[in-house]
Amino acid sequence: MESGDEEATEKHRIHLRPATLRDAAPVTLHLLPCEILANRPAPVGRFFTPAIRQRPAGLEVSFRGRLLRGEKVMVPRGLAGYVMVMDEKAEVLERKYASRGSKNDDEKEQQERPEPMERDFDRFLRATASFASFHLWGLETVPGPDAKVRGALTWPSLAAAIHAQVPED
């Protein structure tokens, strides 16, 4: 680990907007066996969802002319799935000013208080959707029980067991 990283973690706080967890609507997610070199909304409902077929061997679809076979994976018991988005700095500032009074009051307030919990350079996470299951797709074969993601989902329960307090006898 580089010291620069540590500094950054020290300085920035990430806040979760709790209200967004309550309002997050359920959504259908697809995990594809490829990386799409873009990060933005896509017309999944028009191009992908209508092309999914239920076959005897499982779900089938194609993406960019390649055959995908898939299955539904449940989020493990005790966990909940959320799609999280990091607010841009500009959005954070906008919200802040929108919810506050005049600028003069603001300045006074800041002088009086020590350090606020939320600072202009902090970042904010917000849930945009929730899920209890997702579709896992494999290239031509159903990912099956050995899929990496399934393994990854077993980590939280193991982590909880490792970090649990051991009773002292």
Add this chain to the structure above:
Amino acid sequence: MDLSDLERNNTGRCRLSSPVPAVCRKEPCVLGVDEAGRGPVLGPMVYAICYCPLSRLADLEALKVADSKTLSESERDRLFAKMKEDRDFVGWALDVLSPNLISTSMLGRVKYNLNSLSHDTAAGLVQYALDRSVKVTQVFVDTVGLPEKYQERLQQRFPGIEVTVKAKADALYPVVSAASICAKVARDQAVRSWQFVEKLQDVDADYGSGYPNDPKTKAWLKKHVEPIFGFPQFVRFSWRTAQSILEEEAEGVTWEDSLAEDQEGLRRITSYFLSEGPRPRLPHRYFQERGLESATTL
């Protein structure tokens, strides 16, 4: 031609056929194989067989069937209707291979090229006629690839049948001409009444001939690129024309199997003699196997 089965499901393959004329189960028959829509970047490829008793070949010839490419669309439709009238001695069957099936075959982990797909489909249709007890004794096929090799393959698969594979068989043998008409009529109709799987808004129906060198087809492809998903399934993604438009106008995609190829690349021989410095400490195997990495920042 009733293509409603295809319209309901056009992501795979679809077989259509006429009833088998009773006489074709009793008398030795000649069977022709041909295809339509092999070259286009749009729509399905259709394989067809047509068969009749050797004794009635003259009657089929009397219909003045010819290579479907030399006929106009209305002439083909008229001839196909005539063949329907002659259903007491002419039978046919089709295999419609959807563009999605063609794309996924050619772009599979193990590449299944168009020639092999064509050969297997043709052989499948001959087998289909045999399974329905058509007394096939002679088969004529319009070639795909080298006629000698293709003929050898088919002859091996059907040892009891006399197989002839020839270039331009659709112009030489009336039974192949008849098959070419069936294939072309079905392909045209399938393209015309194509049901897009995707929910598209205002699809331009003017896609030209569908051949990659047709400017209209190219313009249609460029107009209907979707940056994430590429094209609708109506397009054969495996065609070079489609691929190069995607490279220019759509987002890049890296597949897990293309990554594996990169990693397996050979190292330079000299690299084995150089000290590599301290190896980075890898996380425990538990995490590697699950694709987990620790995150210190978001």
